[in-house]
Amino acid sequence: MRVNMTVNGRPRRADDVWEGESLLYVLRERLGLPGSKNACEQGECGSCTVRLDGVPVCACLVAAGQAEGRDVVTVEGLATRAGLPDGKLSAVQRAFVDAGAVQCGFCTPGLLVAADDLLARDPDPSDADIREALSGNLCRCTGYEKILDAVRLAAARGGGGAADEAGAEDEAGGTDGRAEA
Amino acid sequence: MDFLRPDRWEDALAAKAEHPTAVPLAGGTDVMVEINFDHRRPTHLLDLTRIRDLYAWQTDGPDVRLGAAVPYARVIAELSGPLPGLALAARTVGSPQIRNRGSVGGNLGAASPAGDSHPALLAAGAVVEAESVRGTRLLPVEDFYTGVKRNALAPDELIRAVRIRKAAGPQQFAKVGTRNAMVIAVCAFGLALHPDTRTVRTGIGSAAPTPVRARAAEDFLTAALDEARCWETGRPVPPAAAAEFAALAAAACNPIDDVRGSAAYRRHAVGVMARRTLGWAWRQYTDGTTGERGERCA
Ligand code: FES
Numbered sequence: 106m107r108v109n110m111t112v113n114g115r116p117r118r119a120d121d122v123w124e125g126e127s128l129l130y131v132l133r134e135r136l137g138l139p140g141s142k143n144a145c146e147q148g149e150c151g152s153c154t155v156r157l158d159g160v161p162v163c164a165c166l167v168a169a170g171q172a173e174g175r176d177v178v179t180v181e182g183l184a185t186r187a188g189l190p191d192g193k194l195s196a197v198q199r200a201f202v203d204a205g206a207v208q209c210g211f212c213t214p215g216l217l218v219a220a221d222d223l224l225a226r227d228p229d230p231s232d233a234d235i236r237e238a239l240s241g242n243l244c245r246c247t248g249y250e251k252i253l254d255a256v257r258l259a260a261a262r263g264g265g266g267a268a269d270e271a272g273a274e275d276e277a278g279g280t281d282g283r284a285e286a
Numbered sequence: 287m288d289f290l291r292p293d294r295w296e297d298a299l300a301a302k303a304e305h306p307t308a309v310p311l312a313g314g315t316d317v318m319v320e321i322n323f324d325h326r327r328p329t330h331l332l333d334l335t336r337i338r339d340l341y342a343w344q345t346d347g348p349d350v351r352l353g354a355a356v357p358y359a360r361v362i363a364e365l366s367g368p369l370p371g372l373a374l375a376a377r378t379v380g381s382p383q384i385r386n387r388g389s390v391g392g393n394l395g396a397a398s399p400a401g402d403s404h405p406a407l408l409a410a411g412a413v414v415e416a417e418s419v420r421g422t423r424l425l426p427v428e429d430f431y432t433g434v435k436r437n438a439l440a441p442d443e444l445i446r447a448v449r450i451r452k453a454a455g456p457q458q459f460a461k462v463g464t465r466n467a468m469v470i471a472v473c474a475f476g477l478a479l480h481p482d483t484r485t486v487r488t489g490i491g492s493a494a495p496t497p498v499r500a501r502a503a504e505d506f507l508t509a510a511l512d513e514a515r516c517w518e519t520g521r522p523v524p525p526a527a528a529a530e531f532a533a534l535a536a537a538a539c540n541p542i543d544d545v546r547g548s549a550a551y552r553r554h555a556v557g558v559m560a561r562r563t564l565g566w567a568w569r570q571y572t573d574g575t576t577g578e579r580g581e582r583c584a
Pocket residue numbers: 142143144145146147148149150151152153154163164165166
């Protein structure tokens with residue numbers, strides 16, 4: 106079947122989609138957006154987290170056909186959504202790099218989408234709020250402390266919005282997931 | 287596989303009548319896992335996410351009529367007043383991402399004994415609206431669960447809504463798991479005080495082939511509270527009565543040993559949760575507090 110949706114602000118179309126296929130598969134394998142990661146395919150790890158009509162969900166649990174006509178934001182769209190030009194990092198992405206919150210990076214895209222959503226809802230979250238917001242995202246490497254640091258740092262710098270003054274020097278970090286398709 | 291995408295409830299019922307093997311799909315938190323892992327290849331997927339009515343609820347009358355696909359996140363945010371037990375249970379479901387998609391209707395459709403909403407529904411008192419082109423059946427939730435992952439739906443029926451009695455008193459919920467998030471219950475317990483009828487109701491999850499009420503425990507405690515004149519005086523539940531209530535709740539279990547826990551552990555834990563939830567709820571009843579449990583865990 107054919108599926109039409111808006112992804113990161115642009116209308117996209119996927120053809121020959123199998124009826125049982127997940128949104129995650131369509132994003133990664135059909136639309137060339139491998140930022141959202143496929144780790145568990147059962148909603149356990151959050152590495153596939155995207156926003157569907159503004160709401161963070163596990164893309165592996167959304168049937169592709171359910172995304173028909175809907176609005177999807179993936180990690181690849183965080184910076185442009187914040188009004189930054191292509192290739193720049195959003196405030197949350199920059200904070201993850203600066204705080205050393207990325208090791209293997211596999212969990213990072215999902216955490217970025219979840220953290221971005223948290224800061225959009227609550228620019229000054231408590232530690233308990235941060236833990237709660239990220240409780241559906243598993244990381245095998247970091248022990249989470251640096252991830253919490255990163256979210257606190259992003260909040261202190263003014264939240265999930267745009268402008269990333271600290272991010273002058275290097276834009277090459279793999280946090281947008283494009284590095285490890 | 288066919289993907290059916292009705293916009294209206296009537297069309298969904300017609301589709302289910304025409305294709306009784308079609309698998310209803312809303313939040314996908316159970317069904318998509320089975321498809322991703324090739325455990326299930328339905329002939330048809332029946333997407334219900336376009337049917338607005340399933341995402342709405344009504345609160346006029348003695349019940350909350352909760353649309354089958356209302357996500358747990360909305361139950362927590364908007365219905366914790368009339369449905370405190372269900373809201374507490376909903377907070378323990380999966381993760382924020384899962385709570386944004388999963389629903390009580392999905393829990394009922396899957397009918398896993400470990401579904402988090404079942405103990406709360408049993409304790410509050412709830413009726414499932416099962417609908418087909420033939421009409422509507424109202425099934426008390428205790429009759430809805432018929433076996434492990436089996437329910438009383440006919441092949442052409444869909445769950446339209448759940449009518450849950452509005453709380454007349456405190457309700458509590460406790461769940462045992464290895465961590466706070468992303469946990470399938472080892473076992474769970476829901477308790478509701480009904481001061482209007484001076485009764486107590488319970489629900490046990492994950493400790494029998496289906497979710498069950500601990501009826502002997504309910505009857506015992508209802509009589510004991512009556513006899514000690516606890517409802518009118520607000521005096522504490524006699525410790526011996528609380529202990530017997532816990533023992534009867536444990537005895538209502540028919541658990542198995544599995545990877546999440548042993549049968550003996552489950553029986554023990556259900557007794558502990560019964561005693562604790564009773565203590566929390568009774569204190570709320572006598573203090574008139576809201577039931578914020580703060581740091582306490584089950
Ligand atoms: S891949 Fe979707 S939650 Fe793990």
